[in-house]
Amino acid sequence: MGLPNPRTHPTSCGAPQGTDDAGRAWRICDPSSFLSDSYRQSLNERLIQLERDSHASAIKAGAACGTTGPKGAELAVAIVGSLSDAGTGNVNQVSRQVFNQWGIGHEGCNNGVLLFLAINDRKSSIKTGSGAQALVNDRMASAVLKGDQLKRKLRDADYDAAVEHAVSILEGPLASYSAPFEYSFIGYYGITIACALCVLTGVSYIVYRQEQDRKHNAERKAEFERKLANLHSALDARKKSDNGANPPCAICLEPMPDATFETSEVENGLEILSCGHCFHADCIQEWLSRNQSCPVCRRANPRCSGKYQHEAGGNSTRNHEESYWMFARSRLFEDYSDVPGVERAASRVEQTHWEDQDLSRIYYEEVSTMEREAAEREVELEAQRANDDNWGGGNCDSGGGADGDW
Numbered sequence: 001m002g003l004p005n006p007r008t009h010p011t012s013c014g015a016p017q018g019t020d021d022a023g024r025a026w027r028i029c030d031p032s033s034f035l036s037d038s039y040r041q042s043l044n045e046r047l048i049q050l051e052r053d054s055h056a057s058a059i060k061a062g063a064a065c066g067t068t069g070p071k072g073a074e075l076a077v078a079i080v081g082s083l084s085d086a087g088t089g090n091v092n093q094v095s096r097q098v099f100n101q102w103g104i105g106h107e108g109c110n111n112g113v114l115l116f117l118a119i120n121d122r123k124s125s126i127k128t129g130s131g132a133q134a135l136v137n138d139r140m141a142s143a144v145l146k147g148d149q150l151k152r153k154l155r156d157a158d159y160d161a162a163v164e165h166a167v168s169i170l171e172g173p174l175a176s177y178s179a180p181f182e183y184s185f186i187g188y189y190g191i192t193i194a195c196a197l198c199v200l201t202g203v204s205y206i207v208y209r210q211e212q213d214r215k216h217n218a219e220r221k222a223e224f225e226r227k228l229a230n231l232h233s234a235l236d237a238r239k240k241s242d243n244g245a246n247p248p249c250a251i252c253l254e255p256m257p258d259a260t261f262e263t264s265e266v267e268n269g270l271e272i273l274s275c276g277h278c279f280h281a282d283c284i285q286e287w288l289s290r291n292q293s294c295p296v297c298r299r300a301n302p303r304c305s306g307k308y309q310h311e312a313g314g315n316s317t318r319n320h321e322e323s324y325w326m327f328a329r330s331r332l333f334e335d336y337s338d339v340p341g342v343e344r345a346a347s348r349v350e351q352t353h354w355e356d357q358d359l360s361r362i363y364y365e366e367v368s369t370m371e372r373e374a375a376e377r378e379v380e381l382e383a384q385r386a387n388d389d390n391w392g393g394g395n396c397d398s399g400g401g402a403d404g405d406w
């Protein structure tokens, strides 16, 4: 078993009849012809040119390895139907077997790279010899295999385009072969440290922003729930005809202190309007700067304007009626529409009679519905991701070495 070596058995690998066995002119093994004939041929020419370019760059860079002097990197391509056509085991094991059987790369340099696809198993792999890892590291190999572009082309069964995409990424660093980075402290560690710092700064900033957003959202949610509870206690008090309990300010839904308004319409940080509705002085000041009427009953120009003449007087008429409830509720829901569940709860409560509205129950129901929906979405996404990984559950590692010229 095993895949024929295109170097020594080109025609079994899909090369045109008459390709010179001794000329070692073939780099691709595609026995089932997943690639089109014309693309296979042009790709092969490119891979051979790549070796020449890489060799020239290696000489320029003085990248000698072993006892052989500078040698260019080599890229080979294997495409099979099933993994079992090429070896035994999983994609990692099989592609490594192919890599080692072919012996990709130069002796002593171990600078070969293999792009491996098992079409029916939907598995992909890039194997690199240790000498090629300075050019194509595991992270890059993984990025190629896990990238959306490659996966999409593979899913579309456009194998010419898929291979072209992967090769076009890999050939850049291989063709411009340069001395392994370890030889240059500045080049390697300098760049690494600079990159690490950039990434670290970026990541910290993102984490910081996310944390700020999370905090802000949690605060908004807590604030909303506290005010919702205030509104509920007001309704409960009303149902029990507990006039001693002050309802919260309809504008901000924060509690209001006691006030009798016997001598002035402004007392204790509160202001009472001529209609008898009272609010925090700051809240109603802000409201009346933009609206000309009482928020609860809509009486026009409702201010007592210095001479206090509210008929019923004092606390007794404060805010215990439908209009108070309706205004306070819709204002609360509007102000906190950014809190998850609030908008959905708002559209539900509009249908019911104001006295029957159990806002808290409706809101918390919506919150748990949303959480359940989010959990379901997460499960779906997870399933999708598991599916995605079938293509290019890509396995890139040090591959094992290349012994012997290929």
Ligand SMILES: [Zn+2]
Residues within 6 Å of the ligand: 249, 250, 251, 252, 253, 254, 279, 280, 283
């Ligand atoms: Zn207020």
Ligand SMILES: [Zn+2]
Residues within 6 Å of the ligand: 273, 275, 276, 277, 294, 295, 296, 297, 298, 299, 302
């Ligand atoms: Zn009013």
